[in-house]
Amino acid sequence: MTEFFLFLSQINPGELWGIVWLSLWVSGAGLLLATALALPLAALLALKRFPGRDAVVNILHTFMGLPPVVLGLLLYLLLSRAGPLGVLGLLYTPTAMILAQTILALPIVAALAHSAIVNVDPVVRQAAVTLGATARQQAFTVIREARYGIVSGIMAGFGRANAELGAVLIVGGNIAGYTRVMTTSIALETDKGNFELGIVLGLILLALSLLVNLALRRLQKRGQSAGAELSSWA
Amino acid sequence: MMTKMVLILALIGALLIVANVAAAETRLRCASTTSTENSGLFKYLLPIFEKKTGIHVDVVAVGTGAAIEIGKRGDADVVFVHAKEQELKAVEEGYFVNRHDVMYNDFVIIGPASDPAKISGMKSAPEAFGKIAAAGGPFVSRGDKSGTNTKELAIWKAAGIDPKGQKWYLEAGQGMEKTQRVANEKKAYTLTDRGTWLATKDKDKLEMVIVLEKDPVLFNQYGVMAVNPEKHKQVKYHEAMQFVDWLISPEGQQAIAGFKDARGNQLFIPNAK
Amino acid sequence: MGLRIEVTKVAKAYNGNPVLRDCSYNFAPGLTYALQGPNGSGKSTLLRFLALLEAPDTGSVDYLENSTVLPINLELRRRFTLVLPRPGIFNTTVFNNVAYGLKIRGVKSGEIEARVDTILETVGLSHKRSQRALDLSSGETKRLGLARAMVLAPEILFLDEPTANIDPLNTDIIEEIILKMKAGGQTTILLITHDPAQAERLGDRLLLMKEGKLVPG
Numbered sequence: 001m002t003e004f005f006l007f008l009s010q011i012n013p014g015e016l017w018g019i020v021w022l023s024l025w026v027s028g029a030g031l032l033l034a035t036a037l038a039l040p041l042a043a044l045l046a047l048k049r050f051p052g053r054d055a056v057v058n059i060l061h062t063f064m065g066l067p068p069v070v071l072g073l074l075l076y077l078l079l080s081r082a083g084p085l086g087v088l089g090l091l092y093t094p095t096a097m098i099l100a101q102t103i104l105a106l107p108i109v110a111a112l113a114h115s116a117i118v119n120v121d122p123v124v125r126q127a128a129v130t131l132g133a134t135a136r137q138q139a140f141t142v143i144r145e146a147r148y149g150i151v152s153g154i155m156a157g158f159g160r161a162n163a164e165l166g167a168v169l170i171v172g173g174n175i176a177g178y179t180r181v182m183t184t185s186i187a188l189e190t191d192k193g194n195f196e197l198g199i200v201l202g203l204i205l206l207a208l209s210l211l212v213n214l215a216l217r218r219l220q221k222r223g224q225s226a227g228a229e230l231s232s233w234a
Numbered sequence: 235m236m237t238k239m240v241l242i243l244a245l246i247g248a249l250l251i252v253a254n255v256a257a258a259e260t261r262l263r264c265a266s267t268t269s270t271e272n273s274g275l276f277k278y279l280l281p282i283f284e285k286k287t288g289i290h291v292d293v294v295a296v297g298t299g300a301a302i303e304i305g306k307r308g309d310a311d312v313v314f315v316h317a318k319e320q321e322l323k324a325v326e327e328g329y330f331v332n333r334h335d336v337m338y339n340d341f342v343i344i345g346p347a348s349d350p351a352k353i354s355g356m357k358s359a360p361e362a363f364g365k366i367a368a369a370g371g372p373f374v375s376r377g378d379k380s381g382t383n384t385k386e387l388a389i390w391k392a393a394g395i396d397p398k399g400q401k402w403y404l405e406a407g408q409g410m411e412k413t414q415r416v417a418n419e420k421k422a423y424t425l426t427d428r429g430t431w432l433a434t435k436d437k438d439k440l441e442m443v444i445v446l447e448k449d450p451v452l453f454n455q456y457g458v459m460a461v462n463p464e465k466h467k468q469v470k471y472h473e474a475m476q477f478v479d480w481l482i483s484p485e486g487q488q489a490i491a492g493f494k495d496a497r498g499n500q501l502f503i504p505n506a507k
Numbered sequence: 508m509g510l511r512i513e514v515t516k517v518a519k520a521y522n523g524n525p526v527l528r529d530c531s532y533n534f535a536p537g538l539t540y541a542l543q544g545p546n547g548s549g550k551s552t553l554l555r556f557l558a559l560l561e562a563p564d565t566g567s568v569d570y571l572e573n574s575t576v577l578p579i580n581l582e583l584r585r586r587f588t589l590v591l592p593r594p595g596i597f598n599t600t601v602f603n604n605v606a607y608g609l610k611i612r613g614v615k616s617g618e619i620e621a622r623v624d625t626i627l628e629t630v631g632l633s634h635k636r637s638q639r640a641l642d643l644s645s646g647e648t649k650r651l652g653l654a655r656a657m658v659l660a661p662e663i664l665f666l667d668e669p670t671a672n673i674d675p676l677n678t679d680i681i682e683e684i685i686l687k688m689k690a691g692g693q694t695t696i697l698l699i700t701h702d703p704a705q706a707e708r709l710g711d712r713l714l715l716m717k718e719g720k721l722v723p724g
Contacts, residue, residue: 029246036243081308081466089468091309092263092294127595130558131608131655132585141607145598173294176277178261191409192272 011197015177016204023181024208026094026168027161030101031109034161035154037102038110039143042150045110046117047139057114063107068100072170075100079171092173097181100167105157112156116149117142151220155213162209182208262291262473265302265310269381270456271295273429273501278493283480289473298381305330305459308466312474314481316381316456325459332475333459334482337490337502340453341385342431343446344414345423353423353445360393362446367395370402372422376413377405381454386425389451411438418442427454432499456502458482482506509536510570510577510586510662510695512557517566518719519552526552527563528719536662539689539696541710543703543724548716550699551592554665557697558589585612587663592671594652596640601632604640604651608659622658630654630684646677653684664688666698670705678705685709 045057077083079091090096120142128141143150165183172179174188182205189198270276271293280291294301294310298317305313306329313330315321316338325333343362345353351369353362366373375397376383390397397403404420406413410430417424418440428447435442458478463471480486487504495501512534519527526549534540534557544550555561556568559579570577577583588608597604605623614622627633630650635643640651649669656664669685670678686709688694700706706713706724713724 032242033246036246081468083307086308092292121595123591123593123595124597125595126560126591127597127655128607129560129584130589130591131611131659132581132588133611134581137611141597173292173296175263175292175294178292188272191268 018177019180019182019185020204020208022094022179023162023183023205024212026097026172026181027101027158027164030098030161031105031154031158033098033102034105034109034157038106038153038157039113039150042110042113042117043139043143045114047142057111060107060111060114064111066104066107067166068104068164068168069166069170071100071103072167075103075167075171091171092175092179094172094179096171097168097179100171101161101164104164104167105161108160109153109157112153113146113150116146116153119149120145148220151216155216158212158216159209162205162212260289260470260473262289262312262470262477263294263310264291264312264314264477265294265296265300265304266314267298267301267316267381268295269427269429270314270316274495275490275493275502279486279489282489283477283486286480286485287473287476289476291477305461308461308469310461311470312458312460312477314456314458316454318455318457321457321459329462329465330459331462332478333457334478334506336456336458336481336506337487337504338453338455339428339502340447341382341425341427342444342452343423343425344417344431344440344442345445346421347441347443348421349443349445350421351423354443356446357449359389359446359449359451363389363393364395366423367393367397367400367402371400372402372404372420373397374404374406374413374417374420374422374424376410377407378409380410382410382425382427385452385454389425392451414438414440414442429495429501432501433495455505510572511536512663513567513569513571514553514557514721515567515569517553517556517563517568519549519556519563525719530566530720532714532721534663534695534697536695537692538711539685539709540698540712540714541706541724542697542699542714542716542721543701543706544716549719550716551667553716553721554589554667554697554699558587558665559584560589585659586661587665588656588659588661589665590652590656590667590669592668594648594655596643596648596651598641599639600637601627601635601640601643601651602637605654605658608655612659626654626658629657629687631680646673646680649673649677649681650684653681657684657688661694663695663697666696668699668701671701682708 045053075096076091078085079088079096080086081091090099124145125138125142128138133141163183165187168181169184169187172181172184174180174184182201186198186201186205189201266276276293280293284290294304296304298315298320301313301315302317302320302324304310306324314336321330321333324330343353343359345351351366353365356362356365375386404416404422406416408416410426411434413424414426414430414434415438418438423445431444434440458481460471460474460478461469463469487506490502490504491500493500493502514530514532517527517530518525526547530553542550556563559568570583597607602623605626606619609619609622624633627636630653632647632650632654635647643651653666653669666685670681682705685696685698689696689709698709715722715724
């Protein structure tokens, strides 16, 4: 434990706090954006029939395995001054990193939410119909029934975003005090040969991940101890 | 539920815009190499520059090739690397202007304290490599196409030897510190940069010594150059030139000379003309 | 007055096997019909057609009021309800399950509380009000399904095997509830059962599904 703090003292606390905060902000905002886009998409894919639906689902599953480095490179070329979106001046900004995280997390959240919704017992929707639900109300009822699976999807999305290195390194540039996050710091320290410090930072990253997961898990549990849910449901 | 989502999106959008506006102070973007960043030089140098000029320099540290490419594409305002030939070529192509030598560090050949190939006292690196080859090494190479590796291969070429595949020639495929450790284990020779050597020889308990240094072939020249504003209108040329001018000014040069590693060794020798 | 259902020459086949053929019948308002028949004879299918969950291959199901055929829309759908054999309980509290139909109809929360509590009393689930509905026993689940439908005060109530696979005690409770509703005289009830004695106890009219047609039992 003493060693833990000894290694930690190699980074000044203000800098460390900045890195932790930026990590949370970048993966958190990316995850929120991804979720806001992924849930309607998942619902559409799960509940509506339209041509090309299976193709979209296949694409989502393929993009779940998109190597972050490849995405980073594509985004770099897109956002570069010499690229089509260069005028926005987004390269090497936290915004670019959030964009990368959004694109990385979206397929995971969407695919897992989709399978959660698809796996809801069809009798739930029929029950909603017999009780007089409109098409929209039926859809929301089914989605609500899939909420635990959806939260799991969001957790997986956070895992992907938070652990991600390749894309944020390329589009963020690992600029000290501006776009340096936990993973890029770890890569940097490893590169410098400060393996112990790298491990210590890794432990902090894990602790962060644990905290976020606990928070999400709480949210997930709330429905299971049903009393607390009375006001929030329907 | 739908309204909530729209709200969240709007909120994030607003935050992003605010964040970008907040970031719009005077920031200069410098593309440089990982080794330069890792040496700690920028951490020491940039606050001095910022204090004087109010310009905050963001360093994007990547490989040499990528740093030059980033500058060529206009994604940085100034480039600070150590690949003089490539730099001059890019200037000639019109991508950069006002290139200046800033400083150098040097490579050294290290080997076991017993120096089995009897290199100590020699002056020429290629000749030393020839003797190592003749003695059957062993020699550990980074084997990773890094700047150091490139330098090493150039020396082999100058020595007229193709070491690849020789059984005394080991390619570590690792960073400099690890390569040194491998050389230490194998009682082998290797080429390293003085900075890494000074920073790690005690920490890693290396039983090795410098067997050859100061051959001009081993000098590693650092240069700085501004991205040509005629190629990329949005670059902060004025600020970039303030940075370039400061680096090569007596004040900047003194600051570079004043940069020491944790053990008090000077890592870079300023040599702007 | 009241909703009348006219089933005209309804036919349905699954994978080429006919289940219903030229099935016709008129259901009059206010009566309780008990429908019997072997497994796979098409009872449930007919009920799903009546509840407008599915459409037959040929033939029609019409709802009439004062001799006029009503258009099929949400308004009509909300005048009747079907309790499925597996009721499709939502993963929330018992209260929320019962309140569901009222909430989606925009009923004010004060009224919802009152109506739900009354129904929970009727089906004997008041003490489970705040519990997770999926934790109920199978008998309680059946009662919850019934409560969820009854709270809407439907003009027609379709019950697909309301007492299948539950213990005698729960069966008694449910029959009691159905009889009470029947006594109210406001609801047309159409229930499927495998128990002839139950059909006798509950039904005003006994029907048999035979060779794809409804015949008096």
